[in-house]
Amino acid sequence: MAQTTSAAEPTRRDFLYIATGAVGAVGVAGVAWPFISSLAPDAQTVAAGAPVELDLTPIAEGQIVKLFWRGNLIFVRHRTAEEIQAARSAPLTALRDPQPDEARTKEGKAQWLVVYGNCTHLGCVPLGQQGEYKGWFCPCHGSIFDTSGRVRGGPAPINLPVPPYTFTSDTAIRIGAEA
Numbered sequence: 391m392a393q394t395t396s397a398a399e400p401t402r403r404d405f406l407y408i409a410t411g412a413v414g415a416v417g418v419a420g421v422a423w424p425f426i427s428s429l430a431p432d433a434q435t436v437a438a439g440a441p442v443e444l445d446l447t448p449i450a451e452g453q454i455v456k457l458f459w460r461g462n463l464i465f466v467r468h469r470t471a472e473e474i475q476a477a478r479s480a481p482l483t484a485l486r487d488p489q490p491d492e493a494r495t496k497e498g499k500a501q502w503l504v505v506y507g508n509c510t511h512l513g514c515v516p517l518g519q520q521g522e523y524k525g526w527f528c529p530c531h532g533s534i535f536d537t538s539g540r541v542r543g544g545p546a547p548i549n550l551p552v553p554p555y556t557f558t559s560d561t562a563i564r565i566g567a568e569a
C-alpha cells in the first residue's frame with residue numbers, strides 16, 4: 391500500500407543514519423539532504439560516544455548532510471563560494487554571538503562547515519538554505535542562521551555550536567576528536 395508523507399514533515403530520507411563509527415558511501419540522491427545508508431546501529435558504540443568518521447567526497451557543493459554523534463544531530467555542509475563569501479563578509483558587529491567564520495571552520499577548509507543541528511533556542515531542527523541569509527531557518531519560532539551557522543535573527547541566543555572534529559585526510563573528517 392502506498393504511503394504518503396506531508397511535504398512539511400521530514401521523511402526518513404532526510405536523515406543520515408550512522409551505524410558504527412564509520413560511514414560508507416552517500417547514496418544516490420538528487421536533493422539537498424542526501425540519504426546515507428548504513429549498517430545496523432551499534433548501540434554500544436553510539437552510546438559510548440565513539441568518534442564518527444565521514445567521507446566527504448560524495449557530498450556535493452551546496453549540500454548539507456545530517457548525522458548523529460553521541461545522540462546529537464550534526465550538520466555537515468559543503469558550502470559554495472558564495473556561501474563562504476557571505477559568511478566571511480558579515481561584520482562582527484552585526485552578530486548577536488560574534489564569531490568570525492574563520493574560527494568556526496578549519497584552516498584551508500572553508501568549504502566545510504560542521505555544526506550541531508539543533509536550534510539553540512528550544513532545540514528544533516532548522517531547515518537548510520532557508521531564511522534571510524540562506525543558512526538555516528528554524529520553523530518553530532523563526533530563528534535565522536547564516537551560512538556559518540551564526541544566529542542572525544529570532545529568539546536563538548547563540549550560534550549553532552561547532553563540535554570537536556578533525557580532518558583525517560583532505561576528504562574525510564572524524565567527529566568527536568580534535569587534531
Ligand code: FES
Pocket residue numbers: 509510511512513514528529530531532533544545546
Ligand atoms: S526552537 Fe528554533 S526558534 Fe525556537
